[in-house]
Amino acid sequence: MSEIAIEAAGLRRTYRSRIGWFRPQRREVEAVRGVDLTVGNGELFGLLGPNGAGKTTTIKLLNTLLIPTAGTARICGYDVVRQTREVRRRIGYVFGGDRGLYDRLSARDNLRYFAELYGVPGREQKRRIAELLELVRLDGREHERVEGYSRGMRQRLHIARGLLHRPRVLFLDEPSIGVDPVAARELRQTVADLAAAGTTVLLTTHYMAEADELCDRIAVIAGGLIQALGTPAELRHHADGRRVLEVEAYGVNDARLSAIHTLPGVRQAGLEVVGAAQVLTVQSDAGIDVQADVLRELAGVRLGRVTARQPTLEDAYVAIVNRVEQRSAAEAVPV
Amino acid sequence: MMDLFRLVGTGGVIAYRALFNWATPAMFVGTLLVGPLFQLLFFAYLGRQLQVADDRFYIVGNAVLAASLACVFGGTMAVSNERRFGTLGHVLLSPRSRTAVFLGRVLPYAGNGLLIAVSTLTAASLLLGLRIPLSALPGLLLILAVAALSCGFFGLALGAVGLRLRDVWLVSNVAVALLLLLTGVNVPATDLPTGMRVAGQLLPITHAAEAARRLAAGDSLAVAAIPLAAEAAVALAYALLAATLLKLFEAESRRHASLDTL
Numbered sequence: 322m323s324e325i326a327i328e329a330a331g332l333r334r335t336y337r338s339r340i341g342w343f344r345p346q347r348r349e350v351e352a353v354r355g356v357d358l359t360v361g362n363g364e365l366f367g368l369l370g371p372n373g374a375g376k377t378t379t380i381k382l383l384n385t386l387l388i389p390t391a392g393t394a395r396i397c398g399y400d401v402v403r404q405t406r407e408v409r410r411r412i413g414y415v416f417g418g419d420r421g422l423y424d425r426l427s428a429r430d431n432l433r434y435f436a437e438l439y440g441v442p443g444r445e446q447k448r449r450i451a452e453l454l455e456l457v458r459l460d461g462r463e464h465e466r467v468e469g470y471s472r473g474m475r476q477r478l479h480i481a482r483g484l485l486h487r488p489r490v491l492f493l494d495e496p497s498i499g500v501d502p503v504a505a506r507e508l509r510q511t512v513a514d515l516a517a518a519g520t521t522v523l524l525t526t527h528y529m530a531e532a533d534e535l536c537d538r539i540a541v542i543a544g545g546l547i548q549a550l551g552t553p554a555e556l557r558h559h560a561d562g563r564r565v566l567e568v569e570a571y572g573v574n575d576a577r578l579s580a581i582h583t584l585p586g587v588r589q590a591g592l593e594v595v596g597a598a599q600v601l602t603v604q605s606d607a608g609i610d611v612q613a614d615v616l617r618e619l620a621g622v623r624l625g626r627v628t629a630r631q632p633t634l635e636d637a638y639v640a641i642v643n644r645v646e647q648r649s650a651a652e653a654v655p656v
Numbered sequence: 657m658m659d660l661f662r663l664v665g666t667g668g669v670i671a672y673r674a675l676f677n678w679a680t681p682a683m684f685v686g687t688l689l690v691g692p693l694f695q696l697l698f699f700a701y702l703g704r705q706l707q708v709a710d711d712r713f714y715i716v717g718n719a720v721l722a723a724s725l726a727c728v729f730g731g732t733m734a735v736s737n738e739r740r741f742g743t744l745g746h747v748l749l750s751p752r753s754r755t756a757v758f759l760g761r762v763l764p765y766a767g768n769g770l771l772i773a774v775s776t777l778t779a780a781s782l783l784l785g786l787r788i789p790l791s792a793l794p795g796l797l798l799i800l801a802v803a804a805l806s807c808g809f810f811g812l813a814l815g816a817v818g819l820r821l822r823d824v825w826l827v828s829n830v831a832v833a834l835l836l837l838l839t840g841v842n843v844p845a846t847d848l849p850t851g852m853r854v855a856g857q858l859l860p861i862t863h864a865a866e867a868a869r870r871l872a873a874g875d876s877l878a879v880a881a882i883p884l885a886a887e888a889a890v891a892l893a894y895a896l897l898a899a900t901l902l903k904l905f906e907a908e909s910r911r912h913a914s915l916d917t918l
Binding site for chain 1: 658659662663666667670671673674675679741742743745746747748749750751752757909910911912913
């Protein structure tokens with residue numbers, strides 16, 4: 322058995338589209354621009370990136386739904402373009418969201434059908450389905466139609482479906498999206514248990530805490546390229562030499578945010594809406610205390626808690642992604 | 657081999673329950689049993705009024721046609737509803753044979769169509785007083801089964817086309833209207849312009865209706881065998897077309913990301 326579960330070399334994917342019939346306009350989007358990746362057997366690997374970074378396209382290239390424009394990829398040693406049947410026997414695919422299940426069927430019948438599709442032998446199906454329903458804690462509700470399930474229950478059923486044929490590699494594409502905190506914690510536990518049992522997991526998520534807690538290694542993808550790769554601890558170094566100031570505020574506008582951006586020592590500033598409040602996060606050089614300057618720029622704005630802290634994985638991620646965005650913007654400026 | 661039978665049989669039945677929009681009792685009775693019967697009565701009374709053909713012509717022809725609604729729309733739903741539920745990607749990730757997966761889905765719809773055709777024929781015969789020789793019944797059942805299967809494969813081919821179209825129901829509605837017009841069920845094929853008559857020969861139902869009429873008129877199964885064989889050939893052609901289109905679109909989707917796989 323190969324030590325490598327997933328390997329990709331120079332993986333590229335360009336989408337070509339045409340709009341209009343009489344005067345067609347053709348567009349090309351390079352979603353993935355040369356991804357190199359190696360994931361070992363039993364590893365829990367995170368793929369993080371902003372929307373449109375190329376995460377889902379990369380997964381679709383690896384799970385055979387798409388053919389790469391260039392480059393190669395292998396799953397458990399099998400080529401994803403030429404040996405699709407062998408690859409499909411060894412992979413499971415779970416994505417977040419409400420869709421992807423037959424709403425009119427019960428959980429059990431959904432699993433029965435996919436057990437047929439994924440080639441689970443008839444004599445094994447009943448036992449396997451019961452095992453999985455118990456694993457994802459849907460036993461007792463398995464005869465109810467899926468249309469009445471909550472998002473969390475659906476998500477757990479997605480996972481059960483992905484595991485029916487005991488895949489060696491499991492692709493989890495934002496599995497916890499829209500799931501409540503309790504269900505998300507249960508889901509994380511399930512994923513951790515799977516990895517502990519030897520399943521290779523490739524996880525994409527927008528939740529840094531989730532990636533930090535679960536992943537052995539993380540790759541940050543942006544602009545269709547892997548921008549950083551390492552353990553969560555290694556990735557945090559991308560925010561080394563920085564400190565972070567968080568300010569809870571009510572009514573920060575774009576002009577004030579722009580002014581904060583230009584303060585001496587400020588590397589990054591971002592605004593996030595949390596409930597009724599805004600959370601302003603300012604990353605600055607570790608040697609410069611920007612708190613007084615920031616608060617001066619916020620004069621007249623109602624403020625809540627002000628906190629200075631060490632950078633987290635999320636800050637490192639923001640630093641990496643922003644660096645890419647700044648580079649892209651600089652390249653786009655006409656000379 | 658047993659696994660293949662399970663995929664086609666058990667898989668087909670579960671997929672039918674998952675994807676057929678008219679599986680509820682109210683929809684089934686209203687749309688598939690009552691609707692075709694009223695349509696048959698309409699054409700039978702119109703035929704009497706216009707003296708184009710006798711009751712047997714309309715009853716037998718429309719009974720065969722009754723199978724088409726469930727089969728054509730069902731076959732379409734068997735593929736295109738995967739887009740609605742966002743399950744197409746998971747089906748395409750199956751390592752099993754696509755041909756077995758999708759052709760197996762047609763069988764429950766064909767069974768459905770057969771049930772509807774038999775019930776329509778029985779009800780209409782009782783209501784309008786048509787006598788069919790008892791000896792003709794097994795042959796009629798065979799013809800209706802082949803017609804239903806033929807319509808199911810035709811629907812599956814339309815469903816495959818629907819993977820690429822935004823609105824597949826437009827195609828299905830037009831197809832059902834064409835079956836009504838071109839298959840010689842309500843307008844004798846000899847009265848149709850040549851082009852329409854030729855087009856009708858390529859559609860399901862046409863040959864089955866002819867075969868069923870011959871049997872109902874007292875001819876032997878041997879006499880009906882030629883149009884029955886033609887109907888079986890049409891069924892096979894649509895099964896091949898559906899399988900080819902599904903393979904083609906899947907391969908194209910991997911190259912051009914042309915299907916809503918998620």
